[in-house]
Amino acid sequence: MELILKNMPLFLQGLERTFVLATLTLLFSTVISAIVGVMSVTRFRILRIVALAYVEFFRGVPLIVNVLFVYFGAPLVGLSLGPFQAAIVSFTLWGSANGAEIVRGGFNSVPKHQIASAMALGLKPWEIMWFVIGPQALLPIIPPFTGLFTLLVQATSLGAIVGLTEFFRTGQIVVERVTIMTGDNPAYLIYGFVLFTYMAICSVLTSLTRWLELHIGQRRGRDVRRGPAPLLPASRTVESV
Amino acid sequence: MSDARAVVSARGLVKRYKGMCALDGVDLEIHAGEIVVIVGPSGSGKSTLIRCLNGLETIDAGSIRIDGREIPSQAREEWRLARQRIGMVFQDYSLFPHFTVLRNITLAPIRAGRLSPEEADKTARRLLERVGLGGYANAYPAELSGGQQQRVAIVRALAMAPEVMLFDEPTSALDPEMIREVLDVMRQLSSAGMTMAIVTHEMGFAREVADRIVFIDRGRIVETGAPEQFLRSPRSPRLQEFLAKIL
Numbered sequence: 141m142e143l144i145l146k147n148m149p150l151f152l153q154g155l156e157r158t159f160v161l162a163t164l165t166l167l168f169s170t171v172i173s174a175i176v177g178v179m180s181v182t183r184f185r186i187l188r189i190v191a192l193a194y195v196e197f198f199r200g201v202p203l204i205v206n207v208l209f210v211y212f213g214a215p216l217v218g219l220s221l222g223p224f225q226a227a228i229v230s231f232t233l234w235g236s237a238n239g240a241e242i243v244r245g246g247f248n249s250v251p252k253h254q255i256a257s258a259m260a261l262g263l264k265p266w267e268i269m270w271f272v273i274g275p276q277a278l279l280p281i282i283p284p285f286t287g288l289f290t291l292l293v294q295a296t297s298l299g300a301i302v303g304l305t306e307f308f309r310t311g312q313i314v315v316e317r318v319t320i321m322t323g324d325n326p327a328y329l330i331y332g333f334v335l336f337t338y339m340a341i342c343s344v345l346t347s348l349t350r351w352l353e354l355h356i357g358q359r360r361g362r363d364v365r366r367g368p369a370p371l372l373p374a375s376r377t378v379e380s381v
Numbered sequence: 382m383s384d385a386r387a388v389v390s391a392r393g394l395v396k397r398y399k400g401m402c403a404l405d406g407v408d409l410e411i412h413a414g415e416i417v418v419i420v421g422p423s424g425s426g427k428s429t430l431i432r433c434l435n436g437l438e439t440i441d442a443g444s445i446r447i448d449g450r451e452i453p454s455q456a457r458e459e460w461r462l463a464r465q466r467i468g469m470v471f472q473d474y475s476l477f478p479h480f481t482v483l484r485n486i487t488l489a490p491i492r493a494g495r496l497s498p499e500e501a502d503k504t505a506r507r508l509l510e511r512v513g514l515g516g517y518a519n520a521y522p523a524e525l526s527g528g529q530q531q532r533v534a535i536v537r538a539l540a541m542a543p544e545v546m547l548f549d550e551p552t553s554a555l556d557p558e559m560i561r562e563v564l565d566v567m568r569q570l571s572s573a574g575m576t577m578a579i580v581t582h583e584m585g586f587a588r589e590v591a592d593r594i595v596f597i598d599r600g601r602i603v604e605t606g607a608p609e610q611f612l613r614s615p616r617s618p619r620l621q622e623f624l625a626k627i628l
Binding site: 272 | 541
């Protein structure tokens, strides 16, 4: 305990880094997820293909490889990214690919007849998206997105491999330093502390989004999920064949 | 009737789904003030037909004119504007579950710039009153019965002050005791002189309100006529067979 307190300034520094890293990553990932997610459900084929390719590519790459590739590969395209930028870019690329897939799933969960009835009212395509489909897609998106958020927070620890001194790396440094100075290895203690801190951050995040989900659910949908099931009756299926 | 202007007119409609012909050369005109009821066995193409009439389905051949103006299938924007003048009610009501009844009704007229928010509000409440749902403006769709939802769906379409209303099996998804309340609202519309095309299986209702009944089978109009003649003395064997089954 004393060990941790003594190294607190260092830990706090690392924690701050982690917070900035996580906040920016979540922010960018959310925005890009929304954009790519919408792209993947538009009626424009080229946009759909681009979105699909993006999602498939980055979902298929291990995050650690992705981080290293962005860091070392950036100069190839004439960019020089520091560890911090490289980490943000690679986490965002990965997070957005996963997020876009969640957004797409949310849109697809909205029944098709909602679109038809919005069209029948003469609404513009963006109005249908914004007023009718979007809000209905939001609710089912929130829980998986919470999961993604916690994954991304955890993923920030991978910044360590490109030399970013974030929270996890700070812990590592403290362990090394103490081992050299005192000969004792406090690894179990320090990593235990690190573990609980990550866990605490993630559970705060989870409860925040749970609150949001409840709030939105109450304000907007009420019994949306339990409402009388809109029938897609046999006659319609037969008819459209 | 036939000398009145055609609000909606379809010529030689052909619609194919994966090689199957859902509509195979259908001609249909709906004149101002006229009520056309479309009947036929399931899979006959009647729903497809009515969805073509407001451009929800693209057509493979033929033409559709709204108020005398032809609108091609690919003209999305033209169709969108046309739909603001064509009300449609679906089988599965399709209210927006995340909006209150009031917002469901006022959204389109406000977005289209037809009505100011205040006017839309007033219109919606007046129409709700008329269909016996005065107290439900702030309810959510999930809190209403199927029949009530369908009445709201009708009001939602009416709020755009359409020239013609299309109904795609408006009572087929309803429990029997709720069918009447919806048909009553449609009767109100018919006595108010609304132009309507209705796909339905309610033959009693058809006989009562229709100016003309159209029988469609396998994508073709087989027979058409005034209700009495149509129901009493059907000419084609296929219609005779159909009527024998459902009456």
